[in-house]
Amino acid sequence: MRKRTRDIQKALSESGYRITQSRLAVIEVIMRARHSLSPEEILARARKIEPSVGLATVYRTLDVLHAEGYLERVRIGNKGYTLACEEKSLHFHLICERCRTVIELQSNHSSDALLAQLRAAGFKSRKNAVEIVGLCAKCQSPE
Ligand SMILES: [Zn+2]
Numbered sequence: 001m002r003k004r005t006r007d008i009q010k011a012l013s014e015s016g017y018r019i020t021q022s023r024l025a026v027i028e029v030i031m032r033a034r035h036s037l038s039p040e041e042i043l044a045r046a047r048k049i050e051p052s053v054g055l056a057t058v059y060r061t062l063d064v065l066h067a068e069g070y071l072e073r074v075r076i077g078n079k080g081y082t083l084a085c086e087e088k089s090l091h092f093h094l095i096c097e098r099c100r101t102v103i104e105l106q107s108n109h110s111s112d113a114l115l116a117q118l119r120a121a122g123f124k125s126r127k128n129a130v131e132i133v134g135l136c137a138k139c140q141s142p143e
């Protein structure tokens, strides 16, 4: 188990969530993933760690992780995917619609200024990731 998974397990149980082996497997899969995953993909990977995981557990665990700010949901086409993201400041998710790799671009001064304007407008944001969908460098090159 990765350290990050253990940290999250600890934080969630301190918040009163019951963390079963199934939920732990789901958390581990998301923390390990290099690209965004659909619930079905998370299920398939989690079952390799804990064979008794069911799809309902995947959805419930995703809801908990989302509510606690450990992940982001992205949409590619009409399908929803999930990725580990705990960044609270303004940043960008460059999402490849072919391989579903998500590249995180951290904020710079201009986006900090944007965030300051947003606060000045009295808006309290909960999620600060801007999604940009397209093709990554690898997927643009002909095979
Ligand atoms: Zn992010």
Ligand SMILES: [Zn+2]
Residues within 6 Å of the ligand: 096, 097, 098, 099, 100, 101, 135, 136, 137, 138, 139
């Ligand atoms: Zn790609």
